[in-house]
Amino acid sequence: MRTILQGSLLPPPPIKLSHSSLLFSPSHSHYSNLKFTTKSSPSPPTITMASIKVHGVPMSTATMRVLAALYEKDLDFELIPVDMRAGAHKQEPFVSLNPFGQIPALQDGDLTLFESRAITEYIADEYSEKGEKLMCPGCNKVKAITKVWLNVEGQQFDPIASKIAFERIFKGMFGMTTDPAAVQELEGKLVRVLDIYEARLSKSEFLACDCFTLADLHHLPVIHYLMGTDSKTLFESRPKVAEWVKKITARPAWAKVVDLQKQ
Amino acid sequence: MAGIKVFGHAASISTRRVLLTLHEKNLDFELVHVDLKDGEHKKEPFLSRHPFGKVPAFEDGDLKLFESRAITQYIAHRYEGQGTNLLQPDSKNLAHYAIMAIGMQVEAHQFDPVASKLAWEHVFKLIYGLTTDQAVVAEEEAKLAKVLDVYEARLKEFKYLAGNTFTLTDLHHVPAIQYLLETPTKKLFTERPRVNEWVAEITKRPASKKILQ
Numbered sequence: 294m295r296t297i298l299q300g301s302l303l304p305p306p307p308i309k310l311s312h313s314s315l316l317f318s319p320s321h322s323h324y325s326n327l328k329f330t331t332k333s334s335p336s337p338p339t340i341t342m343a344s345i346k347v348h349g350v351p352m353s354t355a356t357m358r359v360l361a362a363l364y365e366k367d368l369d370f371e372l373i374p375v376d377m378r379a380g381a382h383k384q385e386p387f388v389s390l391n392p393f394g395q396i397p398a399l400q401d402g403d404l405t406l407f408e409s410r411a412i413t414e415y416i417a418d419e420y421s422e423k424g425e426k427l428m429c430p431g432c433n434k435v436k437a438i439t440k441v442w443l444n445v446e447g448q449q450f451d452p453i454a455s456k457i458a459f460e461r462i463f464k465g466m467f468g469m470t471t472d473p474a475a476v477q478e479l480e481g482k483l484v485r486v487l488d489i490y491e492a493r494l495s496k497s498e499f500l501a502c503d504c505f506t507l508a509d510l511h512h513l514p515v516i517h518y519l520m521g522t523d524s525k526t527l528f529e530s531r532p533k534v535a536e537w538v539k540k541i542t543a544r545p546a547w548a549k550v551v552d553l554q555k556q
Numbered sequence: 557m558a559g560i561k562v563f564g565h566a567a568s569i570s571t572r573r574v575l576l577t578l579h580e581k582n583l584d585f586e587l588v589h590v591d592l593k594d595g596e597h598k599k600e601p602f603l604s605r606h607p608f609g610k611v612p613a614f615e616d617g618d619l620k621l622f623e624s625r626a627i628t629q630y631i632a633h634r635y636e637g638q639g640t641n642l643l644q645p646d647s648k649n650l651a652h653y654a655i656m657a658i659g660m661q662v663e664a665h666q667f668d669p670v671a672s673k674l675a676w677e678h679v680f681k682l683i684y685g686l687t688t689d690q691a692v693v694a695e696e697e698a699k700l701a702k703v704l705d706v707y708e709a710r711l712k713e714f715k716y717l718a719g720n721t722f723t724l725t726d727l728h729h730v731p732a733i734q735y736l737l738e739t740p741t742k743k744l745f746t747e748r749p750r751v752n753e754w755v756a757e758i759t760k761r762p763a764s765k766k767i768l769q
Contacts, residue, residue: 392710393706406658412654433633433634434630437621440625440626447664447665452669486608
């Protein structure tokens with residue numbers, strides 16, 4: 294779920310901003326800069342310019358995916374909220390960060406990225422020496438196995454699971470009703486995927502190898518939402534999957550991401 | 557020789573993505589035909605190669621992989637010195653790699669779901685004696701148009717999607733585009749000048765022609 298709002302919005306009023314101010318405009322009225330550090334601090338957040346900026350919202354699964362990677366790596370960053378209700382993600386200045394008009398986007402110095410799974414991969418590579426290792430140690434062959442399971446999450450798990458989350462959770466937030474027939478059909482597909490995960494996790498401690506990697510991390514936001522619904526039984530009824538869900542959701546970095554939603 | 561084997565179907569978009577990469581790299585390989593009409597991909601022994609029951613699956617010596625985009629990335633890295641370079645020219649530059657990675661995610665999440673539905677409606681349904689659903693075609697073409705508008709803007713700045721050289725990002729699009737060029741959806745590509753040029757470039761490559769045989 295990259296965009297939270299479905300249904301029609303009134304077209305936004307045009308916003309004229311000069312191009313050079315697009316990326317560095319802390320005073321823009323739609324944006325407030327909050328600095329989140331991983332060190333606990335008794336004083337309120339200060340407005341400073343960290344080199345990593347994430348444009349998104351804590352409720353968005355794709356934003357959470359990126360935040361999880363940043364916390365795993367102990368990296369300082371600023372979370373710059375995007376006013377989804379006002380359609381800010383579909384207008385300038387945001388679309389200069391992501392022309393597809395979806396959150397999140399990330400800036401690291403003068404590098405701008407979008408697509409959460411490209412961002413997490415960049416974070417894992419660029420900051421490979423910091424914090425948790427998010428890729429399997431090893432040569433091309435081991436990296437290739439990680440890529441397999443990264444693609445499995447993106448191509449087999451997420452298309453189904455994020456639709457279930459949409460039906461059970463996000464629709465309700467926007468005054469729409471869950472379609473039980475759709476949920477049933479989707480869950481029928483999800484169980485086939487989870488059966489494969491059960492078999493895989495009987496042979497490997499985590500999906501790609503015996504270490505926690507991005508292949509596991511990428512699942513966290515949607516699993517987090519589904520575990521708060523009746524769909525949780527699909528995960529809980531498969532012992533290896535249940536154990537894996539428990540392990541990955543218990544990670545301190547993930548707890549920090551969940552905490553952001555409460556603020 | 558033990559070497560490289562692809563388990564798939566010569567007409568399948570995902571299989572072609574892998575074959576294309578092997579041809580670009582001038583690598584020898586064996587294509588082991590999987591009989592889709594017979595449901596071979598949903599049974600053993602194929603399921604041991606791809607637990608999700610989809611083509612292609614892949615083997616290089618004792619390494620077994622599935623998911624076409626994981627396979628193409630493995631080939632591009634493992635055989636980096638050989639044939640066409642499918643990574644960024646400065647392959648160690650992580651920022652440039654990330655730009656290529658964005659394009660690969662866009663192809664997988666924004667382009668392919670739509671392009672595959674259109675290929676299914678216009679091409680593959682007919683093979684199975686089913687009829688094209690024009691309402692679905694209209695809906696998917698509207699989505700594709702939005703994606704191609706973003707591509708048009710991108711390709712005004714750069715010759716290819718990830719920069720000025722042909723990379724995996726462009727390659728991943730080729731098989732679906734080849735099918736769509738044979739259908740009414742072709743117009744969405746030809747009516748956008750830079751996209752049209754890019755399509756011509758990537759489909760005229762010798763490797764791209766080889767997968768059509």
